[in-house]
Amino acid sequence: xxxxxxxxxxxxxxxxxxxxxxxxxxxxxxxxxxxxxxxxxxxxxxxxxxxxxxxxxxxxxxxxxxxxxxxxxxxxxxxxxxxxxxxxxxxxxxxxxxxxxxxxxxxxxxxxxxxxxxxxxxxxxxxxxxxxxxxxxxxxxxxxxxxxxxxxxxxxxxxxxxxxxxxxxxxxxxxxxxxxxxxxxxxxxxxxxxxxxxxxxxxxx
Amino acid sequence: xxxxxxxxxxxxxxxxxxxxxxxxxxxxxxxxxxxxxxxxxxxxxxxxxxxxxxxxxxxxxxxxxxxxxxxxxxxxxxxxxxxxxxxxxxxxxxxxxxxxxxxxxxxxxxxxxxxxxxxxxxxxxxxxxxxxxxxxxxxxxxxxxxxxxxxxxxxxxxxxxxxxxxxxxxxxxxxxxxxxxxxxxxxxxxxxxxxxxxxxxxxxx
Numbered sequence: 380x381x382x383x384x385x386x387x388x389x390x391x392x393x394x395x396x397x398x399x400x401x402x403x404x405x406x407x408x409x410x411x412x413x414x415x416x417x418x419x420x421x422x423x424x425x426x427x428x429x430x431x432x433x434x435x436x437x438x439x440x441x442x443x444x445x446x447x448x449x450x451x452x453x454x455x456x457x458x459x460x461x462x463x464x465x466x467x468x469x470x471x472x473x474x475x476x477x478x479x480x481x482x483x484x485x486x487x488x489x490x491x492x493x494x495x496x497x498x499x500x501x502x503x504x505x506x507x508x509x510x511x512x513x514x515x516x517x518x519x520x521x522x523x524x525x526x527x528x529x530x531x532x533x534x535x536x537x538x539x540x541x542x543x544x545x546x547x548x549x550x551x552x553x554x555x556x557x558x559x560x561x562x563x564x565x566x567x568x569x570x571x572x573x574x575x576x577x578x579x580x581x582x583x584x
Numbered sequence: 585x586x587x588x589x590x591x592x593x594x595x596x597x598x599x600x601x602x603x604x605x606x607x608x609x610x611x612x613x614x615x616x617x618x619x620x621x622x623x624x625x626x627x628x629x630x631x632x633x634x635x636x637x638x639x640x641x642x643x644x645x646x647x648x649x650x651x652x653x654x655x656x657x658x659x660x661x662x663x664x665x666x667x668x669x670x671x672x673x674x675x676x677x678x679x680x681x682x683x684x685x686x687x688x689x690x691x692x693x694x695x696x697x698x699x700x701x702x703x704x705x706x707x708x709x710x711x712x713x714x715x716x717x718x719x720x721x722x723x724x725x726x727x728x729x730x731x732x733x734x735x736x737x738x739x740x741x742x743x744x745x746x747x748x749x750x751x752x753x754x755x756x757x758x759x760x761x762x763x764x765x766x767x768x769x770x771x772x773x774x775x776x777x778x779x780x781x782x783x784x785x786x787x788x789x
Contacts, residue, residue: 383588383703384613387696388620408589410767414760415593416695419712423761423780428768435770461768466779472716480712482684483732486691490621491592493692494699498588507624507685511677520772527688555619556628562615563633563666565640567725574671575628 386498393502393549394450395541396533401456405499409532412495413460416488424467424481425488428459428518428526438517439529444508447529450545451506454531459514460489460505461526485527496532504531554579591703598707598754599655600746601738606661610704614737617700618665621693629672629686630693633664633723633731640722644734647718652711652734655750659736664719665694665710666731690732701737709736759784 406429413427430436439459440452451457467481489505496503505528514526538549555561556575563571611634618632635641644664645657656662672686694710701708710733719731743754760766761780768776 383591383699384617386588387617387700390620390622392622407763410763412589412592414763414766415595415758417595417597417698417710419710421759421780423766425766426768426776427766428772430770432770463777463779466781468712470712470716474717476716478716478730478732479687482687483691483694486688486693487695487698488691489688490692490695491699493622494588494696495592505622505624507673507675511675511681511683512679518768518770518772520768521777524772524777525683527683553620554626558612558615558619561619561628561630561632563631563723563725565635565637565723567633567723567729571631572668572726572729574668575626576671 383494383498386494390493390497391553392504393535394504394545395536395538395549396454396502396531397536398453398455399534401501401532401534405501406456408499409492409495412491413488416484416491418484418487419468419480422467422480422484424462424464425485426461426463426524428461428520430457430517435517439514442510442513442517443506443529447506447508450541451504451529451531454533456532457529458532459518459526459529460485460492461520461524463524465523481525482527489528489530492530500534501532502535505529506531588699588703591699595698595702596758597709598740599709599750600741600743600754601659601707601736602741603658603660604739606706606737606739610706611661613704614697614700617696618693621689621696623689623692624673624685627672627685627689629667629669630690631666631668631729633666633725635662635722643722644719647715647722648711648734649713652713655746656709656711656734656736659738661737662734663737664723664731664734665690665697666725666729668729670728686730687732694733694735697735705739707736707738707740710734711736
């Protein structure tokens with residue numbers, strides 16, 4: 380089995396796309412990566428919305444936040460990862476707490492999609508900034524379908540094609556919290572509860 | 585970049601473990617795969633709880649469901665994927681709906697962990713059946729930490745070592761809904777809303 384850490388590490392949320400389309404067979408490999416994502420009880424709550432027609436594409440783009448609309452509209456392939464909560468389980472804890480699984484399952488599928496895209500030399504940039512009702516309506520989907528994230532997919536283009544502020548973000552280093560904060564061995568300490576945002580402030584301050 | 589679909593496809597929720605431990609450097613590769621998982625605004629809400637001491641391990645195993653406790657206790661490495669919702673964003677839709685990102689982000693991290701484990705020849709079997717307060721308490725973690733899934737990790741052992749009912753599940757084929765139900769091109773139809781459970785019933789009925 381080949382090493383896959385490069386495909387996970389090299390994944391970056393890039394914003395400059397080459398206009399050439401993503402071939403059908405490459406698209407299908409991406410969908411297959413989503414398809415094999417596991418879910419408890421094999422519930423498979425995830426659906427993948429693909430905007431192919433100019434109308435669906437335009438409506439999806441209109442549903443993105445102002446910050447995403449510009450660069451994402453230049454990507455040749457726009458999709459959205461969605462899930463049907465009613466298809467999936469909710470577990471109850473001994474304290475009465477509720478734990479729904481659909482968003483977690485959709486995350487696994489999204490992880491597969493991004494890893495597979497990176498391995499194929501593609502950008503797959505998920506976006507949290509969008510209006511859920513608008514993206515749902517772009518595909519005439521019912522309200523019981525939850526939209527987790529639109530994803531802009533395509534081959535990388537030249538960084539120089541981006542506006543200057545986005546150029547800087549495109550080439551900045553990947554920052555992560557240290558492993559000894561991410562990984563809790565045996566016992567939680569207050570250090571593990573420090574947020575990445577707080578850590579950034581400390582480093583910069 | 586090597587093909588990674590095999591690492592995604594070959595991932596199976598197996599239950600028979602070889603007793604040999606997972607070496608430290610291999611563990612660290614797994615943690616790095618989790619570390620590089622993306623999150624909106626680089627919020628990094630995910631934490632990885634590793635049960636190393638006999639006490640933490642025993643407490644984690646006690647928090648698993650009856651169906652998981654037996655086989656999972658034989659895995660050499662038990663962890664749990666968790667997240668801090670307070671570290672992460674919640675988005676609001678134009679219809680007032682709320683969309684929290686932490687469970688989705690934890691799913692991406694879990695997907696990375698499983699893909700990396702499979703590529704290293706390991707089983708990484710996530711479990712939905714567990715008591716969240718009990719698993720949280722195993723690590724003395726605060727109630728604002730949500731536990732998404734314990735994961736049993738280790739090298740595969742002989743299927744024959746499992747009880748008969750689990751042997752059958754170990755070798756059954758991977759069933760997935762057809763791609764034309766998973767993938768929605770431009771427009772949602774009623775067919776896309778059929779659950780995997782309902783499809784299984786139709787096939788068997």
